[in-house]
Amino acid sequence: MAVKLKLTRMGSKKCPFYRVVAATDETRRDGRPLEFLGYYNPMRDPAEVKLDAEKVKAWLARGAEPTDTVRALLKKHLG
Numbered sequence: 001m002a003v004k005l006k007l008t009r010m011g012s013k014k015c016p017f018y019r020v021v022a023a024t025d026e027t028r029r030d031g032r033p034l035e036f037l038g039y040y041n042p043m044r045d046p047a048e049v050k051l052d053a054e055k056v057k058a059w060l061a062r063g064a065e066p067t068d069t070v071r072a073l074l075k076k077h078l079g
Contacts, residue, residue, distance in 0.1 A: 001026070005059060005066040005074075007040065008033065017041050020051060020070060022059045035059070040073060049077045 002025045009030060011017035018040040021033035037059070038051035056074065060066075066074060 003034065003059065003062070003064040005037065005056070005064050005070045007067070007069060011043075015043060017043070020056075020073070022055075022064055049073055051077060053078055 003022055004025050005020065005022055006029075007018040008021055008023075009016055009018055019033075019036055020038045020040060022035045022037060023031065023033040027033070035055065037055050038049070041048040051074070056078065
């Protein structure tokens with residue numbers, strides 16, 4: 001059972017809002033996550049990102065793999 005850091009879609013039609021979560025790779029996109037790590041709002045200018053760095057680092061230390069999109073967000077906002 002591998003853990004992934006991925007986005008789950010929230011918000012309404014044509015107004016997306018995403019939560020960054022830790023979930024198993026078998027979990028559906030909007031299924032129950034193991035833990036919430038932050039959010040990403042692409043509708044703001046500039047895009048609003050808030051991540052709990054401690055939780056993210058803890059999951060990465062446990063071997064969680066971020067998806068490509070989450071990897072880009074982490075690189076841009078956590079350095």
